[in-house]
Amino acid sequence: MKILRYILFPVMPFYYLITWLRNLLYDLGIKKSKSYPFPVICVGNLSVGGTGKTPMIEYLIGVLKDDFKVATLSRGYKRKTKGFQLGDDQASAEIIGDEPFQFYNKFKDEVLVAVDADRQNGIQQLQNLPNAPEVILLDDAYQHRKVKAGFNILLTTYQTPYFSDWVLPTGNLREPRRGVNRADIIVVTKCPENLSDIDKKKVLKRINSKENQDVFFSRIVYSNMLISAEKTMAVNMLRSFTLVTGIANPKPLVCFFNDKNLKFEHLNFKDHHEFSQEDINVFSTKEVIVTTEKDFARLKCYPGLKNKLFYLPITVAFDDEPRLCAIVKAMVNSYEK
Structure with missing residues (x-):
């Protein structure tokens, strides 16, 4: 597989150019994004899979579900249905996808779980419900720029951070590294349990976050x-x-x-x-x-x-969880109910 990626190195500039141009068109307003007058929080990454989006969504559900009507909206990858689907008693991985099905199994009495490859349509369908959510969590939608989320949380793993990666097909990045600029929060996931302050500083230096961006470190906690x-x-x-x-x-x-x-x-x-x-x-x-x-x-x-x-079971632990929780709640509370 690695050999094939090196062979495909000449293709990488074309992929880079296409994704860079697409983002530029959205940044300039030539391609339109839709924003919303209620909290929409996007959790995503620059790389292909495996950064810990599912536990991050579950963490946000735990933070918000007692004070707000919350819904999750995912693509529903590899499901055997099309269009908008809302989790109900008939839900299965085949109907709504495996990760949304996990959300539904754990939180079906507390949050709405929906899937739609067209996130704009999914949000509209959720808002048309009699029990419309007050907060929508977008799962893996960082590159879905037709929706302009009110808050973007970008995940990158400690072992394979975006700043040491390349775009597809040679690397694992879905878009150029500069896509990190759209993030409000950057979470370095899957860190070693005893990550030192010196190692954190090295990562922070490479991330070089902007003044409006907060960076957190997290690790997986196994039961x-x-x-x-x-x-x-x-x-x-x-x-x-x-x-x-x-x-x-x-x-x-x-x-x-x-x-x-x-x-x-x-x-x-x-x-x-x-x-x-x-x-x-x-x-x-x-x-x-x-x-x-x-x-x-x-x-x-x-x-x-x-x-x-x-x-x-697994959970996610953050190095400064109270601050993260406060930032998320402050963002949601900034919208008028």
């Missing part, structure tokens, strides 16, 4: 308990198991289990993998399966996996 459809189990009770992942970057999860000296095999699938019946048949032969929350939502419907399938 010590595994959850299944019917029970829980302490991680340290595991003897041997099969780890099944269908996410962009499973390395931190693998490192978590390795650090605990646990014995496991890893069945690694690409992000948003559509599990086949052949996959399920293989899983059915395993004694204990541990997976991610996103993959659990898709796999739990198979009866043969019911008593052996667990997921490991």
Whole structure:
């Protein structure tokens, strides 16, 4: 794969030019963006996948849901439906996509979960509802510039920061690095647990944020308990198991289990993998399966996996969470209800 990316290096300037020109047309107002008189918060990245958007959206839900009517709006990647879909009792990964389905499973009684590839239409459909939301969280919409969010949160991982990357196809960036200028908050995600102040300063120097931008560092926090459809189990009770992942970057999860000296095999699938019946048949032969929350939502419907399938919950911890919370709430409260 790396060799192919080097071979495609001559293509990179053309991709750079196209994405740069597209953004310029929006910046100049030649291509139109629509803004809204209520809070629309966009969570996204410059790179392709794996930066921690899902836990960031869940964090924002936790911050806002007790004081505001909140909705999430995603594209619904790899779903088998088209147009606007609102999560309801019939929701599944096939109908609304795996990550929105995770939101729905966790927050269905507290927030609205919707999908629409056309974010403008999705926002309009949400506003037409009798219980219209007061705040909309846009999941993975940083490049969807037809919508001008009131607040942009850009995520970049500590291991592969945008400032050390290249645009596609040689690198992983969806657009040139200067796209960071649209961000109100920049979050460096998946940091080591004991990241030193010196290392933070090195990253801050490379980011070189503007006066109107705030930068935060975050890390993944793994639970010590595994959850299944019917029970829980302490991680340290595991003897041997099969780890099944269908996410962009499973390395931190693998490192978590390795650090605990646990014995496991890893069945690694690409992000948003559509599990086949052949996959399920293989899983059915395993004694204990541990997976991610996103993959659990898709796999739990198979009866043969019911008593052996667990997921490991994760949360995100910030270096200065009270300040982040205050900034988000202040932005939302700046709009008249």
